[in-house]
Amino acid sequence: MERLEALRLVAAQALHGELVFPTGLDVSLTLLRALDDPDCHVDHAVRLVKGDPLLAARVVAVANASIYCRPGQQTADLRQAVARIGLRTTRTLAVAIATRRLAGTPQSPRLREAANRLWAHTSEVAALAQVIARRVSHVDPETAFFAGVVHEIGGFYLISRAADMPTLLDGDPGDWTEDNEAIVGRAILARLDIPPTVCAAIEAMWEGLRSLPPASLGDTLLLADELALTPSPLYTTDATRTADSAPQIDAVVNERTLSEILAESAGEVAELAAALRQ
Structure with a gap:
């Protein structure tokens, strides 16, 4: 089965509520x-x-x-x-x-690596979202933390299905940004009764809609996703970014800059992300 065919099949099953949990x-x-x-x-x-x-x-x-x-x-x-x-x-x-x-316990080293990298990315995004919410956008920090934890939930499910459909992770990582992953993500978010405000923020992240400085939960989540030094393995072939290669995103926030605020909070972000990976 070709990669895109497998992706469409998983999406179609999810659309009809046919989710296979590990x-x-x-x-x-x-x-x-x-x-x-x-x-x-x-x-x-x-x-x-x-x-x-x-x-x-x-x-x-x-x-x-x-x-x-x-x-x-x-x-x-x-x-x-x-x-x-x-x-x-x-x-x-x-x-x-x-x-x-949700990713299961893959026997394939390739799938284990993808799951581990995706969790490293998720942990960093959740920690960044909590700090950005608390210090910049002033949305509820715990909701932002929660949104960061679940923002890649569809990706973990797709990794679990790749054990039976090896071609699912083949080819261009950009294929994962198609509507098929959004369909899978929506189905799992609904199955787990994720609050509508968090679902709406994730939808905004999928659409790439945000303003600077961030003002909404969706802005907060997307900014955290863009700033994470460990990118999702589903969207890029780069294992990690460095501080120099990370996106240069800045804005004035109450007479200070976003980069200054985040630099001050870097230790908190690293510590919270590490605790999530414990």
Whole structure:
């Protein structure tokens, strides 16, 4: 099967709700449904998180990042970590685990590398989006963080399907920007009940619509995606950018420049992205 034919087939299946999720994702989805309960108490959330060691480690790592933690207040206690970051961020981290698991556990080194690079890109975009929201666009930082986590969710699904359709990752990476990936992405976002505001921001990112300085959630997400030093492997053949080769995007923000603000926040971005990759 040719590459574009395979891509169209996966998109057509997604359009009709025929999504094939990898083994292991059910655990994450069950946890997400439990955390979605408006009556979910912190103690109950902690018990749920303990059942997923990877999520528990990530919650503690993020709670110890400087964005959430003052110097000298690091903790190894899961309950304290959940209480510190809150249930919204805990749920975002559960979604992050589900997103990464959506790629499955590829046996092919090529697919493993694609999944790892896509997660590195996703982690950086999520961290950048949180910082840009907090310091520049002044949209809700936790929503921006969440949007960054799920903005490539369709790509992880396509990587999982490439195990059965090896040609799916062949050819020009630019093929992934076609409407087919948007169809897959919309289907998965709907299946996971992603909030409409986040879906709209991702749609704006797909369309490449943003203003400078960023003012909306969509602006924030697209700017974070463009500034990430680790680009998505689905859109470029370059493994990484360098600070010199990254897009030069700047704007005046309250008598300061965007580049100055982001330079000051570089440590926070790196630390939060690393915690997501924990």
